[in-house]
Amino acid sequence: MSETNIPVTAEIKFNIQVGDELTQNVKPLLHEIKHALDNLIETGRSTIIDLRSIPLAPGEEDKILDTLGRGEVLAQLNALGLSEVIETQYAGVWLVTHYNDEDHIISRFIEVTTMPEILCSQTEDIMAAYSRLTLDLDENQETN
Amino acid sequence: MTDRNNNKDKTPYDKTLGETLRSRGISRRSFLKFCAATASMMAMSPAMIPKIAHALESARRPSVIWLSFQECTGCTESLTRAHTATIESLIFDSISLDYHHTLQAAAGHAAEEAREIAMKENFGKYLLVVDGSIPMDNPGYSTIAGISNYDMLMETAKGAAAIIAVGTCATYGGIPHADPNPTGAVSVGDLIKDKPIINVPGCPPIPVVITGVLTHFLTFGSIPELDHIGRPKVFYGQSIHDRCYRRPFYDKGLFAETFDDEGAKKGWCLYKLGCKGPTTYNACATTKWNDGTSFPIEAGHPCLGCSEPDFWDGGGFYKALSMPTENITQTAIYTAAGAAAAGVALGAMNRSKKNKAITAHDNTTIDDLEK
Numbered sequence: 089m090s091e092t093n094i095p096v097t098a099e100i101k102f103n104i105q106v107g108d109e110l111t112q113n114v115k116p117l118l119h120e121i122k123h124a125l126d127n128l129i130e131t132g133r134s135t136i137i138d139l140r141s142i143p144l145a146p147g148e149e150d151k152i153l154d155t156l157g158r159g160e161v162l163a164q165l166n167a168l169g170l171s172e173v174i175e176t177q178y179a180g181v182w183l184v185t186h187y188n189d190e191d192h193i194i195s196r197f198i199e200v201t202t203m204p205e206i207l208c209s210q211t212e213d214i215m216a217a218y219s220r221l222t223l224d225l226d227e228n229q230e231t232n
Numbered sequence: 233m234t235d236r237n238n239n240k241d242k243t244p245y246d247k248t249l250g251e252t253l254r255s256r257g258i259s260r261r262s263f264l265k266f267c268a269a270t271a272s273m274m275a276m277s278p279a280m281i282p283k284i285a286h287a288l289e290s291a292r293r294p295s296v297i298w299l300s301f302q303e304c305t306g307c308t309e310s311l312t313r314a315h316t317a318t319i320e321s322l323i324f325d326s327i328s329l330d331y332h333h334t335l336q337a338a339a340g341h342a343a344e345e346a347r348e349i350a351m352k353e354n355f356g357k358y359l360l361v362v363d364g365s366i367p368m369d370n371p372g373y374s375t376i377a378g379i380s381n382y383d384m385l386m387e388t389a390k391g392a393a394a395i396i397a398v399g400t401c402a403t404y405g406g407i408p409h410a411d412p413n414p415t416g417a418v419s420v421g422d423l424i425k426d427k428p429i430i431n432v433p434g435c436p437p438i439p440v441v442i443t444g445v446l447t448h449f450l451t452f453g454s455i456p457e458l459d460h461i462g463r464p465k466v467f468y469g470q471s472i473h474d475r476c477y478r479r480p481f482y483d484k485g486l487f488a489e490t491f492d493d494e495g496a497k498k499g500w501c502l503y504k505l506g507c508k509g510p511t512t513y514n515a516c517a518t519t520k521w522n523d524g525t526s527f528p529i530e531a532g533h534p535c536l537g538c539s540e541p542d543f544w545d546g547g548g549f550y551k552a553l554s555m556p557t558e559n560i561t562q563t564a565i566y567t568a569a570g571a572a573a574a575g576v577a578l579g580a581m582n583r584s585k586k587n588k589a590i591t592a593h594d595n596t597t598i599d600d601l602e603k
Contacts, residue, residue, distance in 0.1 A: 112480070136278030136279070136281075137278070138271070138272050138277075138278050140272050140273075140518065140519075140524065141272070141275060141518070143475050143476070143477055143479075143517065143518060144477065145477035146477070146530070148477075165261070165265075167259060167261045167262035167265050168258065168262040168265055168266060171265055184268075186265050186268065186269055188523075190523075192523035192524075193523070193524060194269045194272075194523070194524075195268055195269040195272040195273075197268065197272075197278060205264065206261060206264055206265060206268070209261075210259070210260035210261050210264065211260070212254075212259075212260040213259050213260045213261060216254075216259075
């Protein structure tokens with residue numbers, strides 16, 4: 089039998105119930121965000137929460153993201169694959185998701201801050217940009 | 233303004249990791265993203281990200297010699313076929329992999345010469361990675377370029393700063409060591425006693441765990457804190473059971489009894505189906521596999537305990553750890569009620585059963601599989 093003649097019927101069905109809050113970690117995490125926001129208001133200190141460090145059942149991360157919702161800002165970075173920076177509906181609470189070249193999530197953070205660090209231009213990159221721009225202008229001058 | 237011209241005369245070993253990455257056109261922002269993902273995979277606080285960035289940028293590019301003995305190449309496959317290319321390959325590409333007979337282009341005398349040169353030039357500083365166990369009954373069972381595995385290991389280990397044993401074969405003997413151990417297979421740690429050895433077991437290990445250990449060495453210049461059998465606590469510090477999202481079902485005494493019953497469909501605990509999660513220490517439940525997609529228990533299969541010594545002789549993959557003599561449901565309820573001692577006792581009972589099974593070499597039968 090050739091490979092193309094093999095009858096293949098695949099039905100992928102996860103046997104997980106996502107309706108229940110299995111790990112009970114959703115509410116405590118949302119309260120942690122609330123405390124971090126309070127801390128930002130009172131002291132100006134930022135907080136980063138690594139969503140991959142907390143055991144979450146299938147569907148629980150979505151519940152957290154649904155609760156936080158989406159706000160006014162959506163930024164996309166192209167740095168070793170895509171990165172998405174979203175301000176949630178709660179100003180000061182950002183969702184930072186890093187993807188690899190194949191668009192798979194490699195890390196996801198909730199940052200409670202006025203501006204996630206990854207959005208800021210970095211000193212080393214600014215220095216390299218200055219050198220590059222200087223070279224480009226010199227070359228232009230020579231050709232003109 | 234910049235000292236980029238000063239790098240001209242530097243050898244690959246002199247360059248810092250930061251310089252290597254910048255020479256490949258990787259921006260500081262990309263590097264920060266890499267460091268954020270690294271902190272996440274190493275289970276470090278996000279507050280450590282700037283420290284990791286600083287330490288990694290100034291770390292020297294290390295020479296790595298990778299030796300493969302009695303193994304299936306699954307550990308190398310795990311690392312090189314990882315989907316998270318920007319994390320694993322970034323760190324993997326940033327080391328100077330001077331010898332790896334599966335990956336290197338050189339063959340025969342040229343390959344062995346590369347190993348000898350790397351050993352000579354970096355004596356006392358190179359990292360030695362080993363996958364596979366070492367046959368001691370007859371050196372002829374496994375040789376490379378006519379050199380026995382034992383001789384090659386002992387010769388190469390002499391100048392190593394540290395040794396990373398990758399996979400359960402190199403760490404504890406693995407499948408070659410399983411009863412009746414026809415080749416007299418032993419682990420790296422059985423033979424080498426005078427070098428720091430980091431055990432990274434798993435069949436295969438999670439790719440980010442392999443690179444995480446390399447990253448830790450590069451970041452801090454030291455080996456990570458290890459448990460009593462040489463595993464980095466950051467990845468192997470907690471049991472699969474303790475980090476499993478199905479744990480609440482265990483606590484409620486809700487178990488799948490077969491692979492197709494109502495319990496299985498509802499995603500209940502797989503303890504009675506032979507899950508070795510309670511006695512297995514690894515990062516599968518949080519780091520997960522295939523880009524964080526899932527891990528065996530999430531796919532509906534019990535943990536086999538592959539990161540533990542003698543997992544192959546543990547009494548049957550589908551035989552529950554304490555099934556024959558204990559009422560698991562009752563024990564689980566005690567644990568749920570906060571009786572920590574019951575949990576500890578259960579763990580001890582399971583370990584004891586596993587040890588007995590190893591001694592008696594309890595074979596897995598067709599009956600076990602059909603349970």
